[in-house]
Amino acid sequence: MNDRFLKQINIDWEKIECGNYLREISSLNSVDTVSFDSNITFFVGENGTGKSTLLEGIAVAYGFNPEGGNKNYNFSTYDSHSGLHDAISLVRGVKRPKSSYFLRAESFYNVASKAEDYRGGDSIEAFYERYGGKSLHQQSHGESFLALIQGNFNEQGFYILDEPEAALSPQRQLTLLIEMDRLAKKGAQFIVASHSPILLGIPDAILLSFDNGKIHPCQYVDTESYQVMEMFINNREYFLSHLLSKDYIN
Numbered sequence: 168m169n170d171r172f173l174k175q176i177n178i179d180w181e182k183i184e185c186g187n188y189l190r191e192i193s194s195l196n197s198v199d200t201v202s203f204d205s206n207i208t209f210f211v212g213e214n215g216t217g218k219s220t221l222l223e224g225i226a227v228a229y230g231f232n233p234e235g236g237n238k239n240y241n242f243s244t245y246d247s248h249s250g251l252h253d254a255i256s257l258v259r260g261v262k263r264p265k266s267s268y269f270l271r272a273e274s275f276y277n278v279a280s281k282a283e284d285y286r287g288g289d290s291i292e293a294f295y296e297r298y299g300g301k302s303l304h305q306q307s308h309g310e311s312f313l314a315l316i317q318g319n320f321n322e323q324g325f326y327i328l329d330e331p332e333a334a335l336s337p338q339r340q341l342t343l344l345i346e347m348d349r350l351a352k353k354g355a356q357f358i359v360a361s362h363s364p365i366l367l368g369i370p371d372a373i374l375l376s377f378d379n380g381k382i383h384p385c386q387y388v389d390t391e392s393y394q395v396m397e398m399f400i401n402n403r404e405y406f407l408s409h410l411l412s413k414d415y416i417n
């Protein structure tokens with residue numbers, strides 16, 4: 168039985184006006200329903216295929232701030248979100264998550280700044296205890312990402328992550344993989360947009376590809392993230408000589 172926090176979303180395209188760019192995103196405009204049938208669902212595919220747009224639409228429909236944070240974050244530094252959330256209805260599970268977070272690599276700096284505002288008169292050590300005892304701005308991008316995940320995510324949580332690998336070294340991507348796998352096995356749910364050939368390899372995750380103008384399940388070894396990385400590492404010299412040849416560049 169699917170007892171996930173978010174089981175499915177439905178999109179009512181009649182609520183999106185004609186001329187809105189959302190109607191031009193070919194992977195999305197033919198989709199009415201997306202189901203979440205595993206505790207980890209990855210959105211994969213080429214740049215610009217609509218992964219972040221759908222992720223953000225789901226996050227905002229769920230009650231998150233478009234720039235990220237937990238559900239208490241309520242601020243806007245740049246009003247760029249799409250309006251897709253107005254057309255999305257959520258099919259929630261019976262259980263409610265004990266924690267939730269929308270993590271976006273691209274606006275994490277703003278979220279870290281906002282955390283500092285919310286600290287008020289609390290000491291840094293007390294307020295940031297769950298983040299390794301230091302302000303998020305006093306840690307590197309990757310350190311603060313991982314501190315946030317390790318200190319705040321739990322086994323009964325619901326998490327939406329947009330390219331969490333962006334700040335992480337390969338070693339720390341492996342740490343994140345272990346953490347996600349551990350939490351998901353205990354009941355946490357993740358919906359993640361990613362290009363990481365490391366993260367996408369988590370066992371039992373469902374991969375939804377946004378390539379070829381539709382959203383469809385795909386296998387790890389069929390993702391471009393895996394194939395390009397595998398080809399590059401195994402045939403680096405041949406690959407580079409071809410890529411950097413004058414014929415290819417011209």
Ligand SMILES: Nc1ncnc2c1ncn2[C@@H]1O[C@H](COP(=O)(O)OP(=O)(O)OP(=O)(O)O)[C@@H](O)[C@H]1O
Pocket residue numbers: 188192212213214215216217218219220221247360
């Ligand atoms: N405010 C906007 N106005 C018009 N088009 C937009 C706007 N925001 C995004 N788009 C377009 O929507 C499409 C989907 O963008 P989106 O950011 O969802 O892609 P993505 O799959 O997440 O890409 P990436 O892997 O690079 O993060 C892109 O073609 C993008 O140019």
